[in-house]
Amino acid sequence: MLKNYLNIAFRNLWKNKGFSFINISGLAIGMASAILILLWIQNEASFDQFHQKKDRLYMAYNREVFDGKLQCWANTPFPLGPALLREYPEIQATSRLQYNNFLVTVGDKHLKAQGCFVDTPFLSMFTFPLVKGNKTIALNDMHSIVITQQLAKKLFGDDEAMNKVLRVDSNENFTVTGVLKDLPNNTQFNFEYLLPMKYADKLGWSDNEWDNNSPSTLVELKPNTTEAAVDDKIKNITKRHLKGSEQVEVFLHPVTKWRLYSKFENGKIVGGRIDVVRLFGIIAAFILLIACINFMNLSTARSEKRAKEVGIRKVVGAQRQYLIGQFLGESILLAAISGVVALIIVQLSLSGFNQLTSKQLAIEYGNIYFWLSAIAFVLFTGVLAGSYPAFYLSSFQPVRVLKGTFKKINALVTPRKILVVLQFTFAIILIICTVIVEQQIKYAQERDNGYSKNNLIYHLLTGDLDKNYNLVKNELLSSGVATSVTKTSAPITQGWSDSWGFEWQGKDPNSKTDFDRFCADENFAKTAGVKIARGRDIDLKDYPTDSTAIVLNETAVKAMGFKEPIGQIIKDDGVTWHVVGVIKDFIIRSPYEPMRPMVIEGSKGFFNAMHIRLNSANTTEKNLAAVEKIFKKYNPQYPFEYHFVDDEYAKKFSDEKRTGTLAALFSFLTICISCLGLFGLATYMAENRVKEIGVRKVLGASVTNITTLLSKDFIGLVIISIAFASPFAWWFMNKWLQGYDYRVTISWWVFIGAGLLAIAIALITVSYQSIKAALTNPVKNLRTE
Amino acid sequence: MAANMIKITDMEKIYRTEEVETVALNKLNIEVKNGEFVAVMGPSGCGKSTLLNILGLLDDPDNGSFVFNDIEVAHFNERRRADLRKHNIGFVFQSFNLIDELTVFENVELPLIYTGIKGPERKKRVEAVLDKVQIMHRRNHYPQQLSGGQQQRVAVARAVVNNPKLILADEPTGNLDSSNGNDVMQLLTELNEQGTTIVMVTHSEHDARYSHRIIRMLDGQTVTENILI
Ligand SMILES: Nc1ncnc2c1ncn2[C@@H]1O[C@H](COP(=O)(O)OP(=O)(O)O)[C@@H](O)[C@H]1O
Numbered sequence A: 001m002l003k004n005y006l007n008i009a010f011r012n013l014w015k016n017k018g019f020s021f022i023n024i025s026g027l028a029i030g031m032a033s034a035i036l037i038l039l040w041i042q043n044e045a046s047f048d049q050f051h052q053k054k055d056r057l058y059m060a061y062n063r064e065v066f067d068g069k070l071q072c073w074a075n076t077p078f079p080l081g082p083a084l085l086r087e088y089p090e091i092q093a094t095s096r097l098q099y100n101n102f103l104v105t106v107g108d109k110h111l112k113a114q115g116c117f118v119d120t121p122f123l124s125m126f127t128f129p130l131v132k133g134n135k136t137i138a139l140n141d142m143h144s145i146v147i148t149q150q151l152a153k154k155l156f157g158d159d160e161a162m163n164k165v166l167r168v169d170s171n172e173n174f175t176v177t178g179v180l181k182d183l184p185n186n187t188q189f190n191f192e193y194l195l196p197m198k199y200a201d202k203l204g205w206s207d208n209e210w211d212n213n214s215p216s217t218l219v220e221l222k223p224n225t226t227e228a229a230v231d232d233k234i235k236n237i238t239k240r241h242l243k244g245s246e247q248v249e250v251f252l253h254p255v256t257k258w259r260l261y262s263k264f265e266n267g268k269i270v271g272g273r274i275d276v277v278r279l280f281g282i283i284a285a286f287i288l289l290i291a292c293i294n295f296m297n298l299s300t301a302r303s304e305k306r307a308k309e310v311g312i313r314k315v316v317g318a319q320r321q322y323l324i325g326q327f328l329g330e331s332i333l334l335a336a337i338s339g340v341v342a343l344i345i346v347q348l349s350l351s352g353f354n355q356l357t358s359k360q361l362a363i364e365y366g367n368i369y370f371w372l373s374a375i376a377f378v379l380f381t382g383v384l385a386g387s388y389p390a391f392y393l394s395s396f397q398p399v400r401v402l403k404g405t406f407k408k409i410n411a412l413v414t415p416r417k418i419l420v421v422l423q424f425t426f427a428i429i430l431i432i433c434t435v436i437v438e439q440q441i442k443y444a445q446e447r448d449n450g451y452s453k454n455n456l457i458y459h460l461l462t463g464d465l466d467k468n469y470n471l472v473k474n475e476l477l478s479s480g481v482a483t484s485v486t487k488t489s490a491p492i493t494q495g496w497s498d499s500w501g502f503e504w505q506g507k508d509p510n511s512k513t514d515f516d517r518f519c520a521d522e523n524f525a526k527t528a529g530v531k532i533a534r535g536r537d538i539d540l541k542d543y544p545t546d547s548t549a550i551v552l553n554e555t556a557v558k559a560m561g562f563k564e565p566i567g568q569i570i571k572d573d574g575v576t577w578h579v580v581g582v583i584k585d586f587i588i589r590s591p592y593e594p595m596r597p598m599v600i601e602g603s604k605g606f607f608n609a610m611h612i613r614l615n616s617a618n619t620t621e622k623n624l625a626a627v628e629k630i631f632k633k634y635n636p637q638y639p640f641e642y643h644f645v646d647d648e649y650a651k652k653f654s655d656e657k658r659t660g661t662l663a664a665l666f667s668f669l670t671i672c673i674s675c676l677g678l679f680g681l682a683t684y685m686a687e688n689r690v691k692e693i694g695v696r697k698v699l700g701a702s703v704t705n706i707t708t709l710l711s712k713d714f715i716g717l718v719i720i721s722i723a724f725a726s727p728f729a730w731w732f733m734n735k736w737l738q739g740y741d742y743r744v745t746i747s748w749w750v751f752i753g754a755g756l757l758a759i760a761i762a763l764i765t766v767s768y769q770s771i772k773a774a775l776t777n778p779v780k781n782l783r784t785e
Numbered sequence B: 001m002a003a004n005m006i007k008i009t010d011m012e013k014i015y016r017t018e019e020v021e022t023v024a025l026n027k028l029n030i031e032v033k034n035g036e037f038v039a040v041m042g043p044s045g046c047g048k049s050t051l052l053n054i055l056g057l058l059d060d061p062d063n064g065s066f067v068f069n070d071i072e073v074a075h076f077n078e079r080r081r082a083d084l085r086k087h088n089i090g091f092v093f094q095s096f097n098l099i100d101e102l103t104v105f106e107n108v109e110l111p112l113i114y115t116g117i118k119g120p121e122r123k124k125r126v127e128a129v130l131d132k133v134q135i136m137h138r139r140n141h142y143p144q145q146l147s148g149g150q151q152q153r154v155a156v157a158r159a160v161v162n163n164p165k166l167i168l169a170d171e172p173t174g175n176l177d178s179s180n181g182n183d184v185m186q187l188l189t190e191l192n193e194q195g196t197t198i199v200m201v202t203h204s205e206h207d208a209r210y211s212h213r214i215i216r217m218l219d220g221q222t223v224t225e226n227i228l229i
């Protein structure tokens, strides 16, 4: 029986090569897309699920009301971790975690690496196994360091790294007390080395203040405790230690939710990355469905050819379930072939997809679960694609079919119409989304950022640069490489500091407006090309008291309510600043946000970066070479790691660009698959109507008449699809755009344009068959009956 | 075993389309004995095929009774009809109705597959029956590669491979020249001599003479019955 099924299935595939090709390629593209997306989803869902104690691991979060809204964030005070452990018996262990970015030196090998300070229990809490060393004591000593295998390889090559000495940040010697297995690609943690928190204490990075939120606090609960119970107890810990001066509350956020559920609104989890995962899941399902629809449509369109077979089989004794089995067998066979092709497509496109999504996804061919899921996937697809045709075809009555009273399906019948509309609706939605995403990116890119990005570079104050800053600056200026140099607290493209603690005259005591805090020693407006609205730039040469000068942006002036800002006094962290100027707003964080109030503190502030306005009279290569020479001279230990501000600024759009590229990719695939199906349908329709076409031509119809006649039905369906797709796409894009304060308005022509595009694509697809049919000699067609 | 294989009483079949109602069978009464060879004749549209389809359990009547081997089958559901059909009834059509995608051998094998006969046994029986219809040498050919007469012989082979008690033939020689037609009639006669009951619709008086009895129909009713032997 099975052999007979397979036999006829193969022969049917072979006999109808065109049909099989369309079906297999459509299904393979659909399956390949779905597999890629499923791999991505699987990776996302597996983030930090590998920790053995995952059900007991948490991160402490703060929540407090600002501007009437309950905000949640993960930076916590340094004393929180130790206090939690001390005060609550339910808590097994805690570790603080503070990221750093030190230069690691072995001999004359210098490497900038990403790492963090953690407390000793970290390695026992989280499942980051050591291949060398003892996890319980590895970070006990202040001068111990744990490095990943990868970093070990970079630093020591094939030599044993354990117990070797290396220098961190060119200051002190550290002994390697552990070698970590490299982090898997599905963890939120990102480090190549771990240093003991004790060393951060020594460096003065940490403090004992309950109102300075900096590190993350990781918490392991004892078994048999619940998150809710502990949440309830620890809620007031910070308030208690601050004696009520802040209304901040502490709660726990489980490790299993960090990746996908970390978006809080008014203190409640409202989603996060899971939204994207769901969206991708829906897209995968739809692309697969659309590929299956091709199969359903083409199979039922061919039903006339199979009707006789069904009739005969029934007459000789086949029961309906046998026939259903036979047709499902055929679709599963087809799905299996498509699955193999899909796997090849996936293998070929995986690296590109990885690049697009910044992942390292791979198919684990050695994994039995992969093959089981692959088989399940093929069966699922085969059944999904085959069920409707199977039930439809097996329902034919032998009497009707064999007597020839079986109705010829001339036009498109209703279920098939619905399926085509579904395909095109989805395709058009994707086209519209692609266009709107691109528009939004362009809109934000064209937004005035408020400074001049070109010919501006920044460099972090690594190593001796801080100490030698004035020498470096003077040499840059005197050699004519730079026209202006300014030391700042952070790169101009990144907001590193903010505060609601500023004091000024007339401040509403209840105000909790958050200001961006930026520092610039002098001439910031000149270096960055920011426009001065009132007053002047900070200028240490001509105004000796400018070390405590402060500059506001226009939004800050409004937020502070100053009528005459110049000369106002602002207090921050014990320093009294005086306002010397007001600058026009510029974008420091997201180009999609409204401008935020910002204060720029003078040289008494803190500094981490320098910005250099290159002399545009020289070529960039020449400038860079000259800058490098000066940096090497004053900071010989550290690499020259400059950043062009325009490149950095462009990175602000990378997420959206990725969204745009993915949307475009998915629309392209959907259109491809849908058109394959449409082409197949048009082929069968033209075949079924040969006689009608012949008669019409004999009666005088022109080629145009016939082509129009045959294409008309399809175009009607596409127009219906546009009507369905537009409101969906509008609703969806409107929702997406709500996430951006600075956003385009959706214009009607996008819908018209997408519709016209879809019609054009459908027309091109269908017209080949229509014209071919219209051009055939009618005599030939009429003879065939 | 009952003397009557088929007993049809007051059978009605009415085709309703949106515009017209066609009475295809009008209170028809027919009996067919075990081992009989009956020919049904009558002008086109008088209901012959309708009758044969109902006899073959491919279609159900609107009214009346159909007793097959002492069992009332008029209101069997599709599953039971299919079951009864595959064990008891073989069909031969005017237009052969072979499956184009299957070889001669596979076409004939089909009914055995559906009755669940094992592979080696199937092979034996298919080969035996192909021998009988003298088409063994073409067993691996596809239907399109055969002449009309050969195709109909294959169709007859397929109808009898399951050893049915009843063979229903709807104008089996209608598409054949007289020489090929005679071959097929010869075959049916042999089968009948071996005990198979046959009901055959035909337009040809010549073919009808192979039978024992001719039922003449008009407008869904029998008009006369000629007993030939
Ligand atoms: N499926 C059907 N729908 C409507 N009318 C039908 C159908 N099948 C047969 N008829 C009508 O029933 C009558 C008997 O048909 P049929 O049994 O095929 O006649 P015969 O085989 O004797 O030529 C005819 O008038 C025919 O038009």
Ligand SMILES: [Mg+2]
Pocket (backbone or CB within 6 Å): B048, B049, B050
């Ligand atoms: Mg007839």
